[in-house]
Amino acid sequence: MKLIKNVIIVIFILLSSSCKKEEKIIFKREPEEVVLSFLEEVEIHDKIYLYDLILEKNVDIISENEEINTHKLGNKELEIEYQFKTHKYKRTFNLNIKDTTKPFIYSSSVKTIYLNNKHNLCEELIFGDNHDPNPKCEIIGSYDNTKIEKYNIKMKVTDQSNNQTEKLLTINIKEKIKPSTQAVPPKSLEFSEVIQIYKDKNISYGIDISSWQEEVDFKKVKEAGASFVMIRIGFQRSSTRELSIDKYYEQNIKEAKKAGLKVGVYLYTEASSINEAKNHATWVLNKLNKLSLDLPIVFDWEDFSNFRKHKISLYQLNEMANIFIKTVVNSGYEGMIYSSKTYLENFWNNINNYPVWLAHYTEKTDYKGDYIMWQLSNIGKIPGINAPVDINIMYAK
Numbered sequence: 001m002k003l004i005k006n007v008i009i010v011i012f013i014l015l016s017s018s019c020k021k022e023e024k025i026i027f028k029r030e031p032e033e034v035v036l037s038f039l040e041e042v043e044i045h046d047k048i049y050l051y052d053l054i055l056e057k058n059v060d061i062i063s064e065n066e067e068i069n070t071h072k073l074g075n076k077e078l079e080i081e082y083q084f085k086t087h088k089y090k091r092t093f094n095l096n097i098k099d100t101t102k103p104f105i106y107s108s109s110v111k112t113i114y115l116n117n118k119h120n121l122c123e124e125l126i127f128g129d130n131h132d133p134n135p136k137c138e139i140i141g142s143y144d145n146t147k148i149e150k151y152n153i154k155m156k157v158t159d160q161s162n163n164q165t166e167k168l169l170t171i172n173i174k175e176k177i178k179p180s181t182q183a184v185p186p187k188s189l190e191f192s193e194v195i196q197i198y199k200d201k202n203i204s205y206g207i208d209i210s211s212w213q214e215e216v217d218f219k220k221v222k223e224a225g226a227s228f229v230m231i232r233i234g235f236q237r238s239s240t241r242e243l244s245i246d247k248y249y250e251q252n253i254k255e256a257k258k259a260g261l262k263v264g265v266y267l268y269t270e271a272s273s274i275n276e277a278k279n280h281a282t283w284v285l286n287k288l289n290k291l292s293l294d295l296p297i298v299f300d301w302e303d304f305s306n307f308r309k310h311k312i313s314l315y316q317l318n319e320m321a322n323i324f325i326k327t328v329v330n331s332g333y334e335g336m337i338y339s340s341k342t343y344l345e346n347f348w349n350n351i352n353n354y355p356v357w358l359a360h361y362t363e364k365t366d367y368k369g370d371y372i373m374w375q376l377s378n379i380g381k382i383p384g385i386n387a388p389v390d391i392n393i394m395y396a397k
Contacts, residue, residue, distance in 0.1 A: 030089050034059060036082065044099040044131045045315050046070050047351070050080065053095065059084045070097050071315075073131075073161070099161040103129040104314075106304075106346060107155075111169055113145055114176040121155065121169075126307045132159035133313045143171045191382035194391050195225050197363075202396040204228060207380065208266070210235075211248045213387045218252075218259035220384030228262040228295060228394060230357075230373075233287055235268040236280070243267075243283050253291070264295025266338060269324075270303045272310040277320035281327035288333075296334035298357060299324040304343055318349050325354050338375075341367045357392075372397065 035058040042048055051064040062081040069076075076095045081088060106126040113119055122137035129135045141153030151171040158164045195205055206228035209216060221229070231253050232246045246252075249265075256263050267284050271277040277299075284297055299321045303310070312320075325335030334355065339348055341360040344367065350356065356371040361378060373394045380391035 030091070031084060034084055034089075036080075036091060038093045039095070041096045041098055042068075042070055043101070044070060044073055044097055050078075053078075057082075059089075062088070068095070073097055073099060099131050099159070100163065101130045102163045102165045103127060103132070103135045103157040103159050104346070105155060105157055105165055105167045106307075107167065107169070109167070109169060110172055112172045112174055113143075114174060115148060116146055117176075119145070123308060125155065126304060127155075127157045127165075128307060128312075128314060129157075129159040129163075130314045132161070133311045133316060135159040143173065145173055148173050148175060186379055188379050188381040188388065189377045189391060191224050191226070191380055191391060194376070194380070194393070198393055204394045204396075206230070206261075206392050206394060207382060207385075208232075208375065208390045208392060209248075209252060209385070211246050213385050213389055214248065215386075216248075216252060216255070217384035218255045218261060221382060222259045222261055224383045226261065226382065228264070228392075229256045230264045230266055230295065230298065230392065231256065233265040233267055233284055236270045238270060241270075243269075243280060245287060249287075262294035264293055264298065264334075264336075266298035266300045268300045268302070270306075270310075271301065271320050271324075272312060274316060274319045274323050277324045278327055281324040285328060285331050285333075293333060296336035296355060297325075297328045298336045298338045300338040302339070302343075304347070314347060314349075317347060318351070321348070321350075321354070322352060325352075336373075341365065344369060371395075 035056055036054070037056045039053045039055055048068045048070055049064070050066045050068060051061065053068065054061065054064070059082040062083065068078070074097060076097055077092055078095055079090060079092050081090055104127060111121070111125070121139055127135065127137060136158045138156045139153060140156060141151070143151035143153060150173070153169050153171055154166055155169055156164060156166045191205070204227045206226050207221065208230035210232035231249060233249050234243050234245045236243050253263055253265070265284070265288070267280060269277065269280050271280055301317070301320065321337050325337070328335045336355040336357050337348060337350060338357040339359065341358060344356065344358065353370070356369065357373040357375065358365065358367055358371040359375040360367055361376060365374060365376070373392055375390050375392045377391045378388065380389045382389055
């Protein structure tokens with residue numbers, strides 16, 4: 001009896017194992033009645049999932065939520081698993097990843113060049129591409145920078161996929177005039193005026209500061225009606241590429257918290273790669289040393305006048321912001337992008353919908369995108385600070 005019982009157990013185990021193996025079999029020969037067709041082309045850097053590529057099917061797709069890597073141009077062989085009736089199969093298909101987006105030229109149609117000055121338009125003007133970090137620039141036409149005159153030329157930018165953009169430019173050769181010493185400085189904007197103009201129960205008022213403001217009396221700042229302050233934690237030196245802590249950071253964050261102000265921090269960075277941006281986020285986290293913040297850690301990249309120097313694409317620029325913010329968010333902080341209206345509209349895509357800090361120095365912004373904070377002036381005046389200061393309003397979430 002014991003022997004028969006053991007034999008039965010062994011047979012049961014073998015049958016169970018056989019059934020499990022049968023479930024995992026991938027049949028190479030597909031039934032003729034299977035209907036399965038695929039999209040053949042997508043754009044570089046498109047956010048695409050496996051189910052987006054399927055045009056027609058009468059099968060059940062396995063792992064259809066898998067995201068496809070579309071960051072390299074050319075043909076890509078993909079493999080798909082599916083189930084038809086009771087069996088599983090594999091199918092391979094080709095996907096062509098292409099780039100049909102034209103480069104951009106970010107410049108006014110008139111360029112002033114001062115008499116006898118050395119220059120290179122392809123280095124001075126801002127242009128770039130969604131994918132190519134170093135598109136080719138050509139100047140079609142000529143001009144003489146030793147004569148005061150106007151010239152009409154053409155600028156052409158070509159990316160590695162041979163997408164081209166042309167822009168007509170008027171070159172205005174002028175003699176440089178020394179600025180008048182009698183120029184009237186712009187009128188400061190009083191913090192109290194901002195509170196009156198933008199009075200709303202869903203709005204709070206604050207400032208952002210760095211070592212440029214030097215000593216700050218945060219008690220007076222709080223008494224003036226400010227409820228928050230964004231503090232520069234550090235900046236990147238263009239010459240050395242090293243990060244430096246703002247010399248007033250420790251004092252500012254300590255005293256601002258002591259005065260009862262909500263605080264956030266920002267890093268002024270000139271990162272030129274995704275890896276460098278991630279390292280900058282780690283640097284900020286190390287400096288904070290788990291210090292609690294009420295407001296986000298901000299990615300502040302403003303070096304657009306030197307965009308060509310960095311040799312980055314728009315995709316890389318946006319990925320730098322994404323990796324910076326993702327790194328700080330993974331450490332328990334909030335992240336945010338800072339930029340002016342012009343660059344938010346032309347350079348940032350913010351596909352992850354991170355909070356935005358908008359800079360637009362005007363009485364009423366016409367920026368159409370989403371933002372939670374608005375820097376409306378850089379010539380503000382508030383008790384407790386002797387120097388001009390940036391004034392911000394923040395909207396309730």
